[in-house]
Amino acid sequence: MGIKLKHLEDQVVVITGATSGIGLSTARMAADRGARLVVSARNEDTLIQLVEELRQRGTEAVHAVADVGDPAQVHGIAETAFEHFGGFDTWINNAGVSVYGYMLDVPLEDHRKLFETNFWGVVHGSLEAARYLSTRTAGHGGAIINLGSLVSDRAIPIQGMYSASKHAIKGFTDALRMELEALGAPISVTLVKPASIATPYAEHAHNHLEQEPSLPPPLYEPSVVAKAILHCAVHPKRDIRAGGGSKAIAMLGDLAPRLTDRIMKGPMIDRQKSGHAEHRHAFALHEPGIDMRERGSYPHHVSTTSLYTQASMHPVITTAVVAGALFGLAALSRRR
Template sequence: MHLKPLREQVLVLTGATSGIGLVTARQAARRGARLSLAARSEEALAQLVEELRRDGCDAIYTVVDVGVEADVRRLAEATLRHFGGFDTWINNAAAAIYGNLEEVPLEDQRRLFETNFWGMVYGSLIACEHLRQRGGKLITIGSVLSERAIPVQGVYSASKAAVMGYTDALRMELEQERAPVSVTLIKPGAIDTPYQDHAANYTYRGVKNPPPVYAPETVARAIFHAAEHHEREIVVGGGGKAVTTLGNAAPRLADKVMGHLMPWLQHDRRRLSHTTQGALYTPSNTLEERGGYPLTFEHSLYSVLMRHRGKAAIALTLAGGTYYVLRRLAGAPRLRFPRPPR
C-alpha cells in the first residue's frame, strides 16, 4: 500500500481548535493538505477555517462531539460530499481530569471515556469503512500514560491504556485480513497546550503537566511523518519514553517513584476554593495553541531519531567507520587484548 505525500492528501482531524489539533491543522494547511476539521465549538471552527481559506487551503468544518456516534458519522459524510473521500483520519480529540480516582465523580469519569475511548472507537470504525475501499491511514493520538499510569491523572491514564489496547487489536485484525489501512498510534509525553486549563480539576490546587514539556509542533511533525510512512507507533518526547522504560523494567520501583513525585510535579502553588469541570462538558470558543509553560522544548531529539531510525543507524555506522579510519591514518596503536591462558 502506497501512502500519498501530505500535500496530496485529504486529512480528517478531530479536536482541531486547540493545542495539538490546532497546530496540526495550521501546519498541514501550509504543507498543502486539504482539511476536514471537527470540534465542538462552531465559533472557533468557523474562525479557523476562514483563516485557512484566506491562506489558500481547501478546508471545511463539522461541529462534532466525538462521544456521539452520529456526530462522527456526519463528519465522514461531510468529508465525502466535499472532497469525494479522505486519505488520513486523525483521532485527536481528548478530555482530561485531575483528581484522585475516589474523588472524581463517576459521571465525569464516564464522560471522559466517552470522549477519549468511545470517540476513538467511533472514529476508527467509521474511518476504516471508507479506507478499506481506497486505502489510507488511521492515526490515533494516545499518550505515554497508556503504558505508565500516574496518580492524579488516573482516569486519563486508564482511558489512554484502553485506546492503546483497542488500536493495537484493530491493527492486527486489519493486517490479518490484508486491508489496505495503515494504523499508527502516537504517544506524546507532556505537551505545552491548554490541557491543564481545559481539564476538570478536583484537587483544589493549581495543576500542570510534569516536566519535561515539549512544544505541540513536535507532535504535529510526528503526525505528518505517520501520514506518509508505515509506522506502528511513535513516542514523542524522550522524557515520556524514560518514564515508560522505567515502568516496564522496574514496575515496583516506578510505582514508588511516581507515587511520591507525580502529585508534587502536577501541582503548583495556587490554592483553589472549588472544583472545576473545565471543557469536559462545555467547549472553549477560543483558538489556543499553547498553555504558557515557562520552559518548553521546541524539538525532541529522541523523536527525530525514532522517525529516522534507518538514517540514524547509517550515520552512526559511518561515524564509527570514519573514526576508525582516521585513527589508523594517524598511526594510533591498535588495541591488543591479552590472550586467555591455554
C-alpha cells in the same frame, strides 16, 4: 502487505479536536503543506474562525461540529468529507480531555464522560474511517492515526482515569491494526504516544484538586507531535513516540516497576500541581473550550525539537549517521 500512502499535498485529512493544542498545530502544519482539511470540534464559532485561517493559509478547509462521544455526530464528520471532497485519506483521532483528582473523589459522571471522549471517540472515529478506507483498492491506502500518550504504557496518579483511557486506546488500536491486516485492508494504523506537551491541556482539564493542575517536565512544543502525526500520514508506521521523555518513562516502568511506582506516588503528584489555588469554575470536560490556542503557560523549559522523535521518523538516516560517527571514532583511535 505494503501500504502506499499519498503525498500530504494530495490528501484530504480529518482532524478531531482541531481547535486547540496538538490538533490545532497539526491542522496549521497540514495546511502549510498543502493538505485539504476537515476539522472538527464541539464549538462552531471557533471552528469557523479556524477554517477562515486555514483558507488564508492557502488550503481548502471545511468544518464539522461534533462531540466524538456520539457515533452519529462522528458519522457526520465523514459525511462532511464526502460532500465537500468525495472522501478522505487520513483520519486523525486527536480529541481528548483529562480529569485531575484522586479517583475516589471524582464523580462517576466525570469518569464516564472522559471515557466517552477519549476512548469511545477514538473507537467511533477509527471504525468510521476503517469502513470507508477498507474499500480502497490495493496500492491506494489510507491512514488512521490515534493519539495515545506516554500513559498508554505507564499510568500516573491523580490522572488515573485518563491513564486508563489511554491504555484502552492502545489495546484497541493494536487489535484494530491486526484485524485490518488479516482482512487485507489497505490501511495504516498508527498509535502516537506524546510525552508532556505544552498545550492548554491542564487549563482545559476538569479539576477536583485544591490547586490548579500542571504538567510535569520535560515538556515539548505541540509542533513536535504535529510533525510526527503528519509523518505517519505519509509513511506507514506502527507507533511513534513524540518526545524522548515518553520513551524514558516507559523504559523505567518496564525495568523497575516498583521504583517507578514510588516515584509516581511521590514527586509526580506534586509536579502535577501548579502551586496556585484553583479558582476556575468552567472546564472543557462537559462544555467545549472556546479559546483557539496551541500553547499553554508553564514555568518549565519547553523543547522545540526531539532528537529521539526525529530518529524514529528517519531510522535509516539516523543509523547511517551513527554508524559513520562510530567508524570515524574507530579510525581516529587507530591513528592515535
